[in-house]
Amino acid sequence: MRKFKRMAKKFVADFVVVDNKPLNATNFLIKVKSNSVLPNILPGQFVNVEINDSKEIFLRRPFSVFEVDYNDNTISMIVKILGRGSKKLTEIEPGRNVSLVYPLGKSFTYPSSTDKVLLIGGGSGVAPMLFLAKESGLDKTQVDILLGARTKEDHIDVESYSKYANLHYATEDGSLGEKGFVTQHSVFINDLTKYDKIYACGPDGMMRAIAKVAKAAGVFCEVSLENLMACGFGVCLCCIEPTNKGNLCVCTDGPVFNINELKW
Amino acid sequence: MVDLKVKVHDLEFKNPITLASGTCGFAREMADFFDPAIVGGFFLKGSTLKNRDGNEYPRMAETPSGMLNAVGLQNKGIDYFIENIYPEIKDYDTQLIINVNGSTVEDYIALTEKVNELDKIRGIELNISCPNVKEGGMAFGVSCPGAEMVTREVRKVYDKTLIVKLSPNVTDISEIARAVEGQGADAVSLVNTFLGMAIDAETRKPKLSTITGGLSGPAIKPIALRMVWQVANAVKIPVVGMGGIMNAADAIEFMLAGASVVQIGTAVFKDPTLPVQIIKELEDYMLHHKMQSVNDLIDCLQM
The missing domain is CATH 2.40.30.10 (Translation factors)
Structure with missing residues (x-):
């Protein structure tokens, strides 16, 4: 054998x-x-x-x-x-x-039981945010989810997740929730330091904008990247992202990265 | 029981199904999916003397039945390999062959001398055919004098199995194969990727940061097969064949064309367990055709 x-x-x-x-x-x-x-x-x-x-x-x-x-x-x-x-x-x-x-790939860092967290999703980036909200084991009062889309029609129905988190919406045309980008939403601009951890998944521009503010506020922040990949398990070296540790594979070293590792 | 054992010079392979350099990492990545001892061997990721960051993103473009890559030999350098990776993989019960790359002959020599010290690496694949690094690599592989020179100099310092990996981006690949055979290569492996290009019509920009890159996958198989057949007819040393192999039938075709061992490459990106499946299918094929030894396939094209 x-x-x-x-x-x-x-x-x-x-x-x-x-x-x-x-x-x-x-x-x-x-x-x-x-x-x-x-x-x-x-x-x-x-x-x-x-x-x-x-x-x-x-x-x-x-x-x-x-x-x-x-x-x-x-x-x-x-x-x-x-x-x-x-x-x-x-x-x-x-x-x-x-x-x-x-x-x-690697998962998000789980929040500790006393953490207050903000999860921000855009586009299909909503999926891992909702998964994390459900799996975090936190009380609803500790979890804010902020979802962004162009219009109300572009949002998917996630109301069933209201038992795990407080849901907030942003739309570019104001048709659902607050008008504007997620980074213009009151939940995001009011006081980020009340959160222990911020997680984001969505379009590159959205995550970079979030990372910039989170970094300035000194709040722990993880983002999930979507670089183009061939294999998904770390052998083709196509999905690389420049980091403090050199070019890393998004598929195996990520897709989740702490913003402090990235050269954003 | 069918006999799958094959030999390339001094190297014994338990079966002819191996994984191609650049598509199987340093073998341990594949060990997440299957027991490395199942396959004939691993041609480990192209290594250089010093750390290389590789090319900028984007490095990959999907194409019909294949893909272009422009990775540019990203690796942490041979010392990192020796200290951190080799100890972890050295006891895998399979052949481990490292692919080595230099931008100067001195680089190739220094690398080879370091690799020569590693007991469990019983062969090197001398890469003179990477299309994605500006300062060398393929520069040696596209002319007979260049290929001869680097093979001759490496041969002087390396006494284990020396396999030279050939570029298909030449007018006559047989000529290059004969040139390296003449300088003491123990085997040749072919083909590396074909230089190609992809453009995004919408943005009117190249899809790769380097504009051009190496094409691999089933799209190249008929050309690769033709080249393996030509080279096998031109040299007396063993041939390691690759280029778009997706199943056992493809592997058998390369063996019939003259390859002693085949490498599965880009197909592994689609299915990392494919090499295991191909070995099983190869056994089934031999049973079906009442063959005892896989050696009865090598260079046995019926004319």
């Missing part, structure tokens, strides 16, 4: 699509089920999904994990249509198989 000293930590397996429903015009909730027991998967980690039946899509597409159900062995992700690969994935029918490489 071969001795494998180090048990497999990462896996490649076919999952069955059990649900695929639109959340709004560009975001879909896709739930996939494994026929084996899932390893522990933490907020901030991602899965790399193969795109079936496409001659032009060669590589997998990475998606943050949104929900994990260990009783059901299901993983859910929010898929935002960004290009041909994500578009193709949103067309997959329940019952079809889809291959995942999982779990990948």
Whole structure:
């Protein structure tokens, strides 16, 4: 018998699509089920999904994990249509198989039990923020979630998360919550130092703007990056981000980084 | 039981399925997915004498049936490898071959001398074909005098298995293969990536920070296969074949064309467990065709 000293930590397996429903015009909730027991998967980690039946899509597409159900062995992700690969994935029918490489990347640093935290999500960056809010184990009074989008229609319905956190919205046209960017929202501009930890996931510009203010305020802040990647497990060295420790792989050294490590 | 053992010069491989340099890290990344002892070997990430940050982001562009990369040999340098990585991987029960890169002949010599001290690294893959570093690499690999010179100088200081990795970005790859064979190379490996380019029509900008990069994946397979066949016919030393292998049939094709060992590269990005699956499929193929030894495939193209 071969001795494998180090048990497999990462896996490649076919999952069955059990649900695929639109959340709004560009975001879909896709739930996939494994026929084996899932390893522990933490907020901030991602899965790399193969795109079936496409001659032009060669590589997998990475998606943050949104929900994990260990009783059901299901993983859910929010898929935002960004290009041909994500578009193709949103067309997959329940019952079809889809291959995942999982779990990948490092998670957010969990808050301590007395922390007050602010979670900021934009676009599909909402997914890991909601996952973190749910998994943090904190009381609702300790958690503020601030979500930004262009319009009310671009927001997805997350009201069920109001049991885990206080929900705040920003829209560029003022159609839901406060008008403007998340960085112009009263929750963000009032006093950041009341938070022990800030977490953000969303468009690059949004995260950079948040990082700048959080850094100036001296508040702990982690962001989740989305650099273009080929492998997802640290061998292709394509998704690098310049940091204080040199070029690091977003897929294995991240995707979550403390803003003080980044050259932002 | 089928016999999958193959030899490349002095190096014995338990099977001909290995992982290509630049697509399997330093093997330990792959150990997160499977037991490294299952595969024939790992051609470890291209290493240089000193730390290299590599090229700027973006370094990758997806293309039809493949991808372009412009990583530029990012690595922490050979001393870091020796001190921090080698101790962790040296007891993997498989062949570990390190890919070495220099911008001068002196670099190649200094690197080789350091690697020569490592017991468990029984061969080097001399990379004279990286298309993504300005100051050298491929400069040696695209002319016979350059390829001869670096092979000759490294040969003088290295007595283990010396495999020279060839660039396909040349007019006649057989000529380069013969040139390095003449200077004492124990084997050649081919192909490295093909120089390519991608442009974003919307932004009208190149997709890579370096404008051009190396094309890999199944898109290059027929050209790589042709080159392996040409080189195998031109030299007497063993050939290590690669270029777009996605399954056992592809691997078998390269062996029939003359490769003793094959490397799985870009396909690993899609499925890191693919090499394990290919070994299983190769066994099935041999059973189906009532073959005893995988050596009966090598250079056995039926004309």
